[in-house]
Amino acid sequence: AQSVTQLDSHVSVSEGTPVLLRCNYSSSYSPSLFWYVQHPNKGLQLLLKYTSAATLVKGINGFEAEFKKSETSFHLTKPSAHMSDAAEYFCVVTPDRGSTLGRLYFGRGTQLTVWP
Amino acid sequence: DAGVTQSPTHLIKTRGQQVTLRCSPKSGHDTVSWYQQALGQGPQFIFQYYEEEERQRGNFPDRFSGHQFPNYSSELNVNALLLGDSALYLCASSPLAGTYEQYFGPGTRLTVT
Numbered sequence: 057a058q059s060v061t062q063l064d065s066h067v068s069v070s071e072g073t074p075v076l077l078r079c080n081y082s083s084s085y086s087p088s089l090f091w092y093v094q095h096p097n098k099g100l101q102l103l104l105k106y107t108s109a110a111t112l113v114k115g116i117n118g119f120e121a122e123f124k125k126s127e128t129s130f131h132l133t134k135p136s137a138h139m140s141d142a143a144e145y146f147c148v149v150t151p152d153r154g155s156t157l158g159r160l161y162f163g164r165g166t167q168l169t170v171w172p
Numbered sequence: 173d174a175g176v177t178q179s180p181t182h183l184i185k186t187r188g189q190q191v192t193l194r195c196s197p198k199s200g201h202d203t204v205s206w207y208q209q210a211l212g213q214g215p216q217f218i219f220q221y222y223e224e225e226e227r228q229r230g231n232f233p234d235r236f237s238g239h240q241f242p243n244y245s246s247e248l249n250v251n252a253l254l255l256g257d258s259a260l261y262l263c264a265s266s267p268l269a270g271t272y273e274q275y276f277g278p279g280t281r282l283t284v285t
Binding site for chain 1: 176203205207212213214215216217220228230262264266273274275276277278279
């Protein structure tokens with residue numbers, strides 16, 4: 057079975073401070089993992105993806121995530137938050153084989169607020 | 173290059189009615205997936221279409237059905253609407269079935285009253 061747990065429903069940071077959004081996953085197979093961002097009234101945009109290559113993945117807008125198999129984690133980080141980063145973030149897992157190949161499993165989301 | 177497009181943007185329906193939502197995939201993509209995102213939740217997988225057939229289905233009742241056309245566009249139909257069907261419906265396309273990266277459209281906001 058595949059599932060994702062986002063450990064924080066809300067995260068608030070000040071502009072210019074680091075961002076950490078936490079995600080743990082469960083997967084029957086070696087997974088591919090993603091982070092998507094959703095701004096109000098907009099569709100989902102892919103931030104970054106892990107697909108069995110380098111465990112430290114760099115994405116758009118200065119975000120990165122590290123795949124840690126031993127901890128079944130895929131936390132999203134950014135060194136310095138910007139006001140434009142305020143949005144909903146989703147951690148997503150998909151198995152790399154099996155009957156649900158290609159189906160995305162979403163976490164419940166983390167709302168990031170950035171204070172000036 | 174147009175991304176994934178969906179229509180309509182917003183829709184208001186009454187309980188018991190039927191609704192059809194439409195999706196055009198990104199150019200070069202032949203697989204379409206549909207997701208339902210209730211308020212405050214992450215998207216939930218409804219089903220996936222490839223080669224005009226439903227290939228996978230999530231835990232949704234038969235009231236939810238779909239179709240894929242030869243040009244790869246897709247429709248999502250929901251019959252006998254319930255208040256709980258109110259949600260944002262997202263369409264995603266990918267280059268072929270089983271690939272990981274899916275591109276999402278802006279969604280259709282359905283309100284059932």
